[in-house]
Amino acid sequence: MDIADFYDTFFEEAEELLADMEQLLLELDVDDPDSEQLNAIFRAAHSIKGGAGTFGFSVLQKTTHILENLLDYARKGELTLRADLVDTFLEAKDIMHEQLDAYRSEEEPDQEAFERICQTLQQIALDEIGASLDAPATPAAQPKATPAASSDTEDAAQSGGNHLVVALLNVNDKDRTLLVEELEQLGDVLAQSGDEKRYEVTLKSSDSADDIEAVMCFIIEPDQIEINAIASVAAEPGAVDAASPEQEAPEAAAAPAPKAPASQPTAEASPAKAAAKEKPKKAAAESSSIRVSVDKVDQIINLVGELIITQSMLDQTVSDLEDQSVGNSSLQNGMSLLQRNARDLQESVMSIRMIPMEFVFSRFPRVVRDTAGKLNKEIELITEGKSTELDKSLVERITDPLTHLVRNSLDHGVEMPDVREAIGKPRVGKLTLSARHQGGNILIEVRDDGAGMDRDRLLAKARENGLNVSDTMSDDDVFQLIFAPGFSTANEVTDVSGRGVGMDVVKRNIQSMGGRVEIQSKLGEGTNTRIVLPLTLAILDGMSIKVGGETFILPLSTVLESLQPSKDDMYAMAGDDVVIKVRDEYLPVIAIHEVLDVENAITDPTKSIAVIVQGEGRRYAMLVDELIGQQQVVVKNLEDNYRKVPGISSATILGDGSVALILDISGLHRLSRLKKEAGKKVVNNQNFSFYKEAETS
Incomplete structure (x- = not known):
């Protein structure tokens, strides 16, 4: 087995460790740092360093080693933390991430960035504590030695290595062979014996027990490893140096075949050995998950x-x-x-495939911190609905548009601290990220308590750009102008925004996911940008309906009720619009047979069935001929297999083998309005030619 087989595991786990490191650094209170947080940051760097060394990623290993040493000074209280030092640590983390990506792409990391960050960290050590980070490893990085053997271990380290017994528990022959080969790369294997249940390797190595364990954990689980320090051993396998009486305890604990049962350590057992016996209980929970492509x-x-x-x-x-x-x-x-x-x-x-929104939201404390720093603004980030789950494919595609919206709110929305204070607002602006399920949609919001959007200013800028606008436009339409290509209201170009690029891309990306962007804003109070995404999962609950000779599917989550319309409840409005009164609420009527040109359908509304549905926060009454029933349907992407059809979101295959189209509620309403405004049909029966062809094939 090639060690390269474990590259993917290392890359994934290193990504998680870097993410944890960033989150902990962002949460760190520099005035009163929490020791557990500092230890966790140090351990993350330590584990990455060990894995990078095993796989030969030398640049990443050296970068992490220098950062780790500096973090060690911080956690021991020898380095006083400041906000600018945390910024440097975050910069180092970013460079480590770039190095990781380079190795993943089988490329060499940026040497200039590597040298720059190493020099910066070295300078911090010299300026703050008067020490060089190239000094020997700190005591915290020494192996886990038992109290009785610590002096011998220190002597061994000074003489060129530590003597350790590495026990592999319940490891198959193939993995054991690979692990022994890796141990040979970490030092000199002096002896090895045992069976699949427990196989012990006596190793002389200059690496610490922590480093060795971190490396092994990229291949096997933590509960399959025990590492104990012993007194120095002879070069010949099995030969152990004479030990003083007080050294016999650790040797006995590390012996290949202890007389006492593994679950009952003898009185001679060292504290490290006893602690190791409690380890599997904790590791059992850690090994309860697997990585699957x-x-x-x-x-x-x-x-x-x-x-x-x-x-x-x-x-x-x-x-x-x-x-x-x-x-x-x-x-x-x-x-x-x-x-x-x-x-x-x-x-x-x-x-x-479902991932909590916390996976997405966890990236934004860093984005907000960095952006606010560039803009000299004070921002409080609030996240809501972190447990709301999204499909993995949506999570990957929504991150970039969401990042742009956040940066846009910070730049254009939230005022400068002095300005906020002058108008009676708190100096610290609030930015809220929220996520929730709403009907059949996923609703993600970016809200700020900033200046809001100025309608008159947007219209004036639109006219400057040659856009066709009028003073009678609704607020919703005016706010949508910011998504026009090249549109920007920034007074000057900055590193954050002002070039008029990005928002149009945001809208296109969200539309490509079958979603839309809505904006609600009030001058002086703030802006709420809403991303509405449909559930694009492969299976959904649907309501089968009949219109003429065609069967359609309504997403069940959009269906509120159904009723038989009466003539007294129907009202004609200007522009050929028709509304129906349902419990003192007037709802737009959408006749599916008219919008989609379905032949042989019931045309008398009083003989049809009105299905009350909800889409984009509004209710509609859709006229259908018949309700067939509720069923689960498998969603087939229509655009990939045919082309995009207005008013249709996707398709499915029914139990009799026929094809049914899944209706897009909001799309049907927009299509209905377009047809009435144009005074002609914009969709013809060719939209259904593929449908008939699919049935016959």
């Missing part, structure tokens, strides 16, 4: 989708048998059980 998860999701389709087909077959009075209770019971199991399986599999 996203491609494998996607493959399982696709297979579950096909299973749901097959189950629907079987349901249809059983239903036909019942219509023919061919009863079979065992078949019906089996189908009911299959339906329940298929639904449980679908929910379990879909949850695998």
Whole structure:
């Protein structure tokens, strides 16, 4: 086995350690630093250094080693922390991340950045504590020695290495061979013996026990490793130097075959050995998860989708048998059980790809800190709904647009501290990131308590840019002007914004995910930018409806109720608009057969069924011919397989093998308005030609 087989594991775990390091640094109170936080930051750097050394990533190893030594001074109280020092630590973390990406791409890291950060950290050590970071490792980095053997271990370290017994527990032959080869790279293997249950390697190494354990944990679990320091041993395998009576205790604890049972340490057992016996309990929870490729998860999701389709087909077959009075209770019971199991399986599999918004929000304390620092503003970041879950594909694609919106709020929204104070606001501005599920959508908001948007200024800027605007435009339409290409209201160009690029890209990216951006703003009080994303998961609960000879699917999460319209409740408005009164609320009416040109449909509204649905925060009444029922459907991307169709979000395959289109509520309303304004049909029956072709094929 090649050590390169473990590269991906190292890269993923190092990414997590760097993220943890950044979060801890951002939370650190420089005036009263928490010792546990400092220790955690040090341990993160220490683990990365050990792994980088094992895999031969020398630049990353050296960078982390220098940072680790400086962090060690900080956690021991010898280095007084300041905000500018934390900024330097964060810069070092960024460079380590770039080095990690370079190694992942099989490239050499930026040598100039490496030399610059090393020089900066060295200078801090000289200026603040009068020490060089190239000095020998600090005591904290020494191996885990038992009290009785500590003096011998220090002598061994000074003579060129520490003598350790590395025990591998429940490791198979293949992994053990690889691990022994790695130990040979870390020092001299003096002896080895044992079996798969417990295999002990006596090692002389200049690396500490912590470093060795950090390296091994990239290959096996922590509960499979025990490392104990012993007195120096002879070069010949199995030969141990004579030890004084007080040294016999640690040697006995490290012996290959102790007489006492592993679960009951003898009185001679060292504190380190006893502590090691408690380790598996903690490690058991750590090893309760596995890393799985996203491609494998996607493959399982696709297979579950096909299973749901097959189950629907079987349901249809059983239903036909019942219509023919061919009863079979065992078949019906089996189908009911299959339906329940298929639904449980679908929910379990879909949850695998779900990631909490905390994964996204955790990146923004750094973004807010850095941006506010450049702008000389004081900002408090508030996050809400961190437990709200998103599909992994959405998380990866929403991060960049969200970052731009945050930076835009900080630059254009929140005022300078002195300005805020002068108008009676707190000097510290508030920026809130929130996420929640709303119906069938995921709603993400970026809210600030800043100056808000000036409608007149936006219109004036739009006219300067040659955009076709009017004073009668609604506020929503005026606020949407900021998404026009090249549009910017900044007085000057800064490192943060002002070039008129970015917001149009934000809108395009969100629209490419099937979502939209809405803006609510009040002058002097702040702005709320809302990102509304549809649930783009592979399976959804739907309501089957009939219009003419066509079957459509309404996302069940958008359906509120259904009713039979009466003539007295229908009102004609200007511009051919029709509304229906439902409990003192007037709702726009959307006749699906008119919008999508469906033939042979019921045209008399009083003979249709009005399905009350909600989309984009508004309610509509959709006229359909018939309600078929509720069912789970597998979502098939329409744009990938055909092209984008107005008013249609995607498609699915029904139990009888036919294709049904999944309706986009808000899209249908916009399409209906466009057709009425244009006075002609903008969609023709060609939109359904592929539908018929798909059915026949």
